[in-house]
Amino acid sequence: MNLKHFIYFTICCFVFTSCNSTDDGNGSIETPEYHEYISAVDISSWPEIETSNPTFYDAYGNTVGFITQLKSNGVNTVRLRLWVNPLSKHSGFDEVKTFATQLRTAGFKIWLSVHYSDNWADPEHQNIPESWQGLSFSELKEEVGIYTKMIVQELQPEYIQIGNEINLGFLLPQGDINTNYTQFKSLMETAITSVRNYSSESKIIFHFAGLEHADWFFGQVNDLDYDIIGLSYYPIWHGKSLTTLQNTMASLSSKYDKDIVIAETAYPFTLDWNDWTNNIVGQDNQLITTYPATPEGQLDFVNKIKTIAKDVERGIGFCYWGAELIAWKGDEATDGSPWENQAIFDFNNKALPVLEAFLVE
Template sequence: MIRFGYIILFCAAFLGLFSACQKDDAGKPVDTEEDLFIRAVDISYWPVIRDYHLDFYNLNGAKEDFIMILKNSGVNTIRLRLWVNPDEPYASLPQVNSFARTLQSAGFRIWLSLHYSDTWADPGQQQIPSAWLGAEHDALNDSVYNYTTRVVNQIKPDLIQIGNEINNGFLLPEGDIYSHKIQFLQLLNSGIEAVRNANGKTKIIIHYAGLEGIDWFLDQVSDLDFDVIGLSYYPVWHGKDLTLLTEKIKEITINRNHDVMIAETAYPFSLGWNDWTNNIVGLEEQLILPEFPASQQGQRDFILEIRNILSETERGLGFCYWGAELVAFDGPQSENGSSWENQAIFNFDNQALPVLEAFSKNLK
C-alpha cells in the first residue's frame, strides 16, 4: 500500500507539472491556472474619451492601444456603469452593450453597476428614472425586474450590482431604507430575482460606500440572495485607517456568508492638474501620510496594499480602481474636462503609471 501510494503521488505530481507547462501552437508556455481574483478597473467614460483620438503609451513608453495596455498589465475585469434613460447616449444600454461586447471579445470579464437612475446614483442621490416616476409600488417592482432581465439577457455580465452605493436605499423616495424599508427590500429583491432567473452564473453584488453604518445595513439585507458585499473605499471620504479597513473586511467575511471586495477605490499620483477643471483631490490633508504620498510610487503602493488586504482575506474576491481612464481628455485649458486626471492610471502625458503593476496576475 505504501509503494502504491508513492506511485499515485508521483503520477499526480507529474500530471500537475505537465498541466502547468502546457504550450500553445507556437511553443510558448500557457498559464492554465484559473484567474479568479478580480483585478478590475472602471473605465465607463472611455467610449466618450475614445472619440478624442488621444494617443496612449504603455509602461515602457511605447504607443499602444488603451484597452490592450490594460489587458497586458493584468487587468481581468472591466466595471461599467449603466443608466436607464440618460439624456446622452453615454451610459445607456445600447452604448454599454456595444462596449461590453468589445471587451468580452478581448477576454475581459464584465462587471455592471446598475444605477437604476437616469444619472449618477450614490449616497447623496438616488433618483427614480423619469420613465418610472409616479408608478405604484407593484409597477415599480415590475419595472426593476423587467429592466434588469433585459440588461442581463443582452450583456450577460459576470458580476452585477443591484444599485450603486445604496447606503440610504435606491429609487428614492419609494426605496428609502429608513422610511420605506419593506419597499426597499422588495425592490432590491426584484433586481436579484431577475438576475437569478436570467443567468444563474452571474454573481450579484450589494454595493455600500465606506464603513460607517455597514453592520446595520448588512443586517437589513441579510435575508436577500446575493453573493458579494462590495465596498467603496476612498481615504478622502471614508477614513485613512487601513488597519480598520482590514479588520472590518475580515469581520464581515467571518460574520456574513458572502465574499467581499473593494468595488471602488482610487489614489492620486500628483496633487497637480492637467486642465482647468477643479479636481476632487488636491490637498495633502486628503491623503494617508506619510505612508502614501501623492506620487507615482505612493499611488502604486496604496493600490498594492488594497490588493494585499483582499488577497490575504479568505473570502476576499478582489478590487476595482475607479476612474482609471479619466485623463485630461479635453485639453489643458478645459473647464469641462476631468476632475480626476491626477487619480487616473495614466500620467499627464497619457503614459501608463506604475500603479498598473498592482494588477499583474503574478506579482513579483
C-alpha cells in the same frame, strides 16, 4: 495521448480531486468553488473619451492601445456603470452593450454597476428614472423586473450590482431603506429574481460606500439572496486607516458568510492638474501620510489595497475607479476631468507604475 500519458493524467486528476475535495459527512464529495481574483478597473467613460482620439504610451514611451495596455498588465475584469436613459446616451444600455461585447472579445469579464437611475447614483443621489416617475409601487417593481431581465439576458455579466452605493436604498423615496424598508426589500427581491432566472452564472453584489455603518446595512439585507459584499473605499471620504479597512472587511465577510470585494478605490499620483477643472483630491490633508501623491505613492497604495483584499480570508479582489479619466477635453476645459490626477496614465498619457499592481501572482 498515448497509454503512458493517459495513465499519468488519470493519476494526476485523482490526486488533485482528492486533495481539493471534502466529504460532507453523507458520503458525497464537495469541491470548493474556485474564485478568480478580481483585478478590475472601472473605465465607464472610455467610449466618450475615445472619441477625442487620445494617444497612449507604455512605460517605455511606445505607442499602445488603451484597452490592450490594461489587458497586458493583468486587468481581468472591467466594471461599467449603467444608466437607464441618460441625456447624453453615454452609459446607456446601447453604449454599454457595445462596449461590453468588445471587452469580452478582448478577454475581460464584465461587472455591471446598475444605477437604476438616469444619472449618478450614490449615497446622496438615488433618483428614480424620469420614465419611471409617477408610477405606483407595484408598477415600479414591474419596471425593475423587466429592466433587470433585459440587462442580464442581453449582457450576461459575470458580476452585477443591484444598485450603486445603496447605503440609503435606491429608487428613492419608494425604495428608502430607512422609511420604506419593506418596499426597499421588495424592489431588491424583484431585481434579484430577474438575475437568478435569466443569468444563473452572474454573481450578485450589494454595494455599500465606506466602512461606517456597513455592518448595520449588511445586517438589514442579510436574508436577501446575494453573493458578494462590495465596499467603496476612498481615504478622502472613508477614513485613512487601512487597518480599519482590513478589519471591517474581515468582520463583514465572516459575520455574513460572504465573499467580499473592494468595489471602488483610487489614489492620486500628483496634486497638480492638467485642465482647468477642479480636482476632487488636491490637498495633502486628503492623503494617507505614508502614501504621498507621487507615482510611487499611488503604486504603493494600490499594492496595499490588493494585499488587504488577498489577506482577508474571503477577499476576492479590488476595482480601481476612474482609471481612464485623463483630461480628455483639453488643458483649458472647465468641464473636463476632476480625476486626471488619479488616472492610471500621467498627464502625457504615459502608463504609470500603478499598472504593475494589477498583475496577480
